[in-house]
Amino acid sequence: MTKPKVLxxxxxxxxxxxxxxxxxxxxxxxxxxxxxxxxxxxGEYDGLAIRSSTTVTPEIIAAATKxxxxxxxxxxxxxxxxxxxxxxxxxxxNTPFGNSITxxxxxxxxxxxxxxxxxxxxxxxxxxxxxxxxxxxVEVTGKTLGLxxxxxxxxxxxARAQGLRMKVIAYDPFLTPDHxxxxxxxxxxxxxxxxxxxxxxxxxPLTDETRNILSAENLAKTKKGVRIVNCxxxxxxxxAALAQLLASGHVAGAALDVFATEPAKESPLFGQPNFxxxxxxxxxxTEAQVNVALQVAEQMSDYLxxxxxxxx
Ligand code: MLT
Numbered sequence: 001m002t003k004p005k006v007l008x009x010x011x012x013x014x015x016x017x018x019x020x021x022x023x024x025x026x027x028x029x030x031x032x033x034x035x036x037x038x039x040x041x042x043g044e045y046d047g048l049a050i051r052s053s054t055t056v057t058p059e060i061i062a063a064a065t066k067x068x069x070x071x072x073x074x075x076x077x078x079x080x081x082x083x084x085x086x087x088x089x090x091x092x093x094n095t096p097f098g099n100s101i102t103x104x105x106x107x108x109x110x111x112x113x114x115x116x117x118x119x120x121x122x123x124x125x126x127x128x129x130x131x132x133x134x135x136x137x138v139e140v141t142g143k144t145l146g147l148x149x150x151x152x153x154x155x156x157x158x159a160r161a162q163g164l165r166m167k168v169i170a171y172d173p174f175l176t177p178d179h180x181x182x183x184x185x186x187x188x189x190x191x192x193x194x195x196x197x198x199x200x201x202x203x204x205p206l207t208d209e210t211r212n213i214l215s216a217e218n219l220a221k222t223k224k225g226v227r228i229v230n231c232x233x234x235x236x237x238x239x240a241a242l243a244q245l246l247a248s249g250h251v252a253g254a255a256l257d258v259f260a261t262e263p264a265k266e267s268p269l270f271g272q273p274n275f276x277x278x279x280x281x282x283x284x285x286t287e288a289q290v291n292v293a294l295q296v297a298e299q300m301s302d303y304l305x306x307x308x309x310x311x312x
Pocket of ligand 1: 002052073074075077078099232280282283
């Protein structure tokens with residue numbers, strides 16, 4: 001019997017290739033291909049395993065005549081054209097849990113970095129300034145953290161924030177009252193969250209409902225001195241409006257791991273007071289990358305070898 005053939009087209013922990021091989025698939029690792037190169041070779045493969053660098057367009061799908069499954073080692077599948085995949089009968093899978101803790105920890109790190117202005121204090125100290133009187137932080141203890149999105153990652157952030165003695169409120173239309181009680185958060189509407197939160201952190205995918213959820217209008221409804229963290233998806237916040245509110249001092253700090261356009265090589269936010277950012281590192285820990293690589297390879301092999309479907 002011919003073995004199913006899988007292409008890994010993004011840098012991925014080597015455990016993925018090992019699992020594919022052990023589970024009876026043939027595997028090629030070809031990273032850094034141009035879209036034309038991918039289009040030229042994708043016709044050979046039954047499975048395509050990706051992270052975030054490969055964009056799977058309708059053109060790639062049309063050329064993928066044998067393709068049965070695309071596996072995203074991570075949560076978001078924004079880099080895959082789902083309607084095109086579905087129209088060609090290609091199953092798209094993600095790994096919704098493998099990097100949740102890591103992403104939640106990044107959001108908590110951002111909250112702490114904002115509260116104490118650690119990046120700027122570090123840069124100026126290393127530049128020889130010793131600027132002790134320039135930095136006055138705030139405690140997070142007793143502060144209200146507003147979660148926009150209380151799903152898998154949001155719930156982990158809530159638990160960590162409660163450990164830091166924060167009061168957690170959450171806006172999430174999918175959060176049931178029972179689950180809110182279970183995770184110890186107060187379910188509120190968006191207006192209430194905007195008015196009450198000292199820190200806001202976003203943990204929702206980018207959808208038609210969530211796009212620009214922190215619009216200029218909604219940002220203007222936030223409490224003066226709010227600090228905002230986004231380790232979820234670019235496009236959830238109006239970046240130009242956020243830059244203006246940082247400049248005016250209404251927003252006391254903002255930390256973004258994600259931008260509407262990535263890579264973000266320029267932004268109205270760059271250089272604003274108390275703005276810090278990282279280059280979409282939310283899932284970048286050794287542990288998370290091993291987890292998502294193992295999960296994606298197991299799920300894809302299950303499908304290709306036995307027809308089992310999970311997280312599609
Ligand atoms: C994800 O969707 O899993 C994260 O944003 C990680 C990433 O894209 O690198």
